Amino acid sequence: MKTSKDNKPYQIVIIEDNPGDYTLIVNYLEEQFLSPKIFWAKNFKEAKKLVTDATICSDLILLDLSLPDKSGEELITEMFLLCPETPLIILTGLSDNTFGIKSLSLGISDYLIKDELDANLLYKSIIYNIERKKTLLQLATSEKRYSDLFHLSPQPMWVYDTVSLRFLDVNEAAEKHYGYSLQEFLGMTIKDIRPVEDIPEMHKRVEFLNENEGSHSLGTFRHKKKNGEIIYVEIQSNIIQFQDSIGRIILASDVTERLSYIEAIEKQNEKLKEIAWIQSHVVRAPLARMMSLIDIIKNFGIEENDSENLLNNLLISAEELDVIIKDITKKSEGIQLDKK
Known part of the structure; x- marks a missing residue:
């Protein structure tokens, strides 16, 4: 049982056309939070004005699915267009499991039935989904930072699958330097950029790295461009989780000159x-x-x-x-x- 109220100054938007339901939700919030800042919209028009107000930094939105001017899937879609980074919890009087599952697939954070709601359940859902959204945003920021570092690097870089040896991703510098397009690279394996006589030694190297997954690799090897030119490349690599595969990320420096x-x-x-x-x-x-x-x-x-x-x-x-x-x-x- 909670012995004290949550004192974090959360800003919560309630979009609800029923005054009775709105009052009940506010009571639940005030039971769990010390000083929540609550904003109320009674229809979609008012909601749009609230969530686009630059002075309001809402931490979470509680949304009734049946508003006078918009409802259902259309309402969810419109709300996401207005505030895609804000956690959105559906509060509805309709116990429709099929639509509940569908709405989750649309991106909402939670789907709660009003008749089953109490202060504790609402509090847990709010805290969980605010923190979850923060984590997802941090992850998205981290992935974007990786993507920018990877794709905007002036040095050729790529990721290959450690089992199939297929290219999983290649940056623009690698495309320019080796002469292959991204689509061509994605249809190739790392064997295709090595001289034929070097492939047996390459397989031994890959096998060693796969058996020592935590190992950082550094060495100089011969590579072959699309035009057949043989170059000497200093390779630095490390293991990386890439989508659903275990990959190895490569940084290649042409040291031929x-x-x-x-x-x-x-x-x-x-x-x-x-x-x-x-x-x-x-x-x-x-x-x-x-x-x-x-x-x-x-x-x-x-x-x-x-x-x-x-x-x-x-x-x-x-x-x-x-x-x-x-x-x-x-x-x-x-x-x-x-x-x-």
Whole structure:
């Protein structure tokens, strides 16, 4: 039994044409709530004015199904158009289970029979449906945030089914980068974007990830675009509940240019090592001979019969050195890296 009244300042709209029923509902509310703010509309016209009033932030609507100017399914539909985010509880004198089930399918929060109603039942329904609506709105907001992050991401992303390997959803960046439309992607599996020779290894990877569901995956793999181009892609993935399936969400970063650039740098480094070796070994031989000949001339002079021989040796070493320098220059000119 409740020992104290609920002190939350709920704003409740009652749409009821029968003054007696309205008074009874108010009594039930005041029995359970400390200070409820209640608004009354006696027909659809007044109800429309109330629920569209920007100064009234109603937490819940109690709606009689039979109003003078509108009733039944049409009334429910019109009310949802006016206030789709506000919980709507039907209060009716008609015990029609078929229509009650149908009205729930239309989106109402609860369906209560007036003759079975009491303060406690009404209170439980109000609190439950207000909190339920908050949870649903939070979930919808969360799903929209996920959807925006997913679909508006500049990086290619997709979700695939961990069992069938079919694409479940693909963002626009993936469509543009791989060349497939969304409909084409949804008719494909992740095998279709892998080179044939890489598929066996892909199956092993998928099997490992499925056996370790909580694992976050990171790695670089080869992918194939619609035009047949092979690219290298850095993949980050994690498990996700997607609709009725267990999926894996993928973030794909094309690293083809980066890997090509690194490969080019490594090749250039090899050339630089070769040049350094030439400078430290090949250049030294003719240079050492020239220095020796110059030293002999400086210290001992040149006798007439040796002068031609010494000069010829100097010339040979100089020409050899010239060829080596030209070779180094040629190799150096081949070292060109694009600035990214």
